[in-house]
Amino acid sequence: MRPITAIGFDADDTLWQNEQYYRLTERHFQKLLGDFGDGADISARLLEAEKRNLGYYGFGIKGFTLSMIETAIEVTDGNVPSRTIGEILDIGRELLRHPVEALPHVEETLRSLNGHYLLVLITKGDLFDQERKLAQSGLGDFFDAVEIVSDKTATTYRRIFQKLADGPERAMMVGNSLKSDIVPAIAAGSWGVYVPHALTWVLEHVDAPTEAPRFRKIENLGELQRVLTEVMAV
Template sequence: MIDTIGFDGDDTLWHNESLFSMTQERFRALLAHAADPADLDRRLLEAERANLRVYGYGIKGFVLSMIETAIAVTDGRVPARDLQSLIEFGKAMLDHPVELLPGVAEVVEALSSRHRLILVTKGDLFDQESKIARSGLAERFDAVEIVSEKDPATYRRVLARHGVDPARFVMVGNSVRSDILPVLSIGAHAVHVPYAITWAHEEAEPPDEHYRRIDSVLDLPPLLAAW
């Protein structure tokens, strides 16, 4: 029996990667004179991955990686006005309204009356706290965990802190790498809800078995009822 449900935030409850994608399109346009789009994307991804250990996940690290990439592809000649544009891109992302995915508010409200709900989201603390507050969902969760990484050790700590038996816990999220594989590895359950866009760093092969896949969070209540 499942009595505790973990929800991912970005691209599970609200749109996130689409905002990064739109900003990256603006980045390509800004640097079109210095690099072709494919090379620029490759170099930006390399910078993002290298900077994760320094900046962690989130918009601020993304903006700093864009600035670093812009400096590199222009051999240090990127104009100050372009750097200012990149900073403004980041501010626009941080100020962007939180847009819930279809059915999320109704499903979270319904499940909160029958299950213990824990929001387990990864990223910058200030940004995630802001999005959670603006989402209108905060009061529906019994606990909120904002973590710097989602790996087996993190999930073990979260469940231990809240006294949750892994065998009675299910994690719901869009990322196979962050929400599915590490959860299964500690003996808990997982439900994959794919999002239309996946950041290259989060791509991973799904397991052959021991997890469920649904097309929409709206499919979650009947799935849990039949578990």
């Protein structure tokens, strides 16, 4: 009985670039509202709106766009020009068209693991946007299953790995978010392999579970095979 038979992969900023496009859009948003406040204050107000709205809109570009509109109304005391609202909608739509840029070592890693483990893409966010990015990435054929979820919790990972694989104890989750990919996967009983990204949304920041026996950290996906070899030898 192999200790690991299934590997889950996060998508955004684990397989391909994502956060950098949000940062560019936020800077554009700051400029649009430059007459009503400084950039740092506008970003802080936007973050507060995002926090409030997660329970209503979930994660993804559509919720981000609605939060920008809400912020624009707030910082202008309801006097935001209709043209500015239109420009906010335009930059939100532009986010939905951004190119898919794979991160280093992604394709060769997935290719080497394909057929040896059950590979599952586990991502959260807007359904259409995640499906678009997966299709444009050309990576879809490497995965045995795709799960697009509203949030990532220990219950989420337990359900997915019980349904598709041999349970969470014999699964590994790989991702760039400690909060969404690593901590809950370990809580579910899986291994968690953290692949840091230079840009990670502030709401995804938590302390690394360095004391957890099933926690590992690598610098890029090219190091994943080494971790698997070590785990398999335990």
